[in-house]
Amino acid sequence: MDDYILEMRDVIFEYPGGIRALNGISMAIEKGKNIAILGPNGSGKSTLFLHFNGILRPKSGRVFYRGQEIRYSRYYLINLRKKVGIVFQDPDTQLFAGSVFQEVSFGPMNLGFPITEVKKRVEEALKAAGIEELEHRPTHFLSYGQKKRVSIADVLAMDPEVLILDEPAAYLDPKHVEKLLEILEELRRKGKQVILSTHDVELAYSWADYVFILKDGKVAGEGTPTEIFQNEKLLKEADLKKPLLLEICEVLKQKGFIFDRLPRNILELRREDLFWAKA
Template identity: 55%
Template structure:
């Protein structure tokens, strides 16, 4: 995915994107990071053609995006968006109907639709919910169904808008594990978030946004050890970076910063990370 000098403004509002230049490489877990109002969701909507730039252009796999029905239909089979609020995405009566909606619109045979639905539900670990009414599900279950409905389209990439928003800690951890699983299955994963701890522990590549612009991009350590950038972006350092700074000052940690608590414990147990 590549955006070249992309501008976008909602009707009657100021510019939400202001000359965004961005290239996302295959094979990396990407986090679009920034405070509320930075333009993260607007950017994601350009990734699947829900919004068309007022200026600039979007490219996918080297081809300039055309905003025709045929092009968008093909594109949205390759890139799937999971909305922040699953209630904004779900509308069918039962889980099976919800997950089957996309494949049915592709004109697939009934057996193929059923196979895709069952595989998506199995991948998400929610086989037992397939005949449940969607409106009776918990918020976390709805999130999983929303992801399954995107998986049933068999996309190459999944884009998550604030994936852990409104989830309790356990449900958040389960969702992050699921995104890791999808990545291991060969799916490209892109998330937008204002959660610096999630971005630091999960992503291979981070894009920092503020006021509709890309301030910086790089690997997690490059981003979160840049004090000037952290101050300019209005973000905070992740907890693990704060802990790493403290341990390094006291000579208790050598080498790279831990990405999560498990890595921290391993480093300390191996005598300061040697």
């Protein structure tokens, strides 16, 4: 049990009107692993995430943080949200303050840090998200991709143990997707846990240590990226595409190239010791 950072057991959740978004879902998220959650639109990813820091409460079933069942008292939730931070899918739901500085400083200010510490955290978060030049701009008029980066900075400034990112790469241009990957790498170095949802199978394949596939409010499959993306039946069921790199490597394999281990990114593919051609 202690090996899991977050866990759900038989969770059912319904939105008003009886829409069942989570349908008896059970999952256990291992500590220290990069976790990607994929699944078609409406499969319950965002709803699941909102249960991880108690924004939503299950109709039935249980949610655990570090082996302890989440409680829903104000005191418990305030503490939980210091440890589990969420970047919402829609930045307009998350952002509310006037300027970018006010927005990103709100969290650390609320935690009661002295102003010098708040400023330091904001500066670092803006730098990491590549939005230093937006510091004094009103959030309201930013582009969607810029807003998404502000909401990522929001969570970085809180410095939680667990970062839950709901489609963090959506709306980002290629340069800022690279920047996001650098942020994720840095978080890993600092020993932070990252859980993200994405429709980008290439990102999930190259970044994640472990993948969950959601369908109809339940886990339809879970495993390492290689296991998941080689499971044709599961990919079909969940309307997912195979990552291009994996597909290319499978063709190379059919054509007689032998891999010790299937490469998960271009750098690995380039490494000579990873594969050799059959004579």
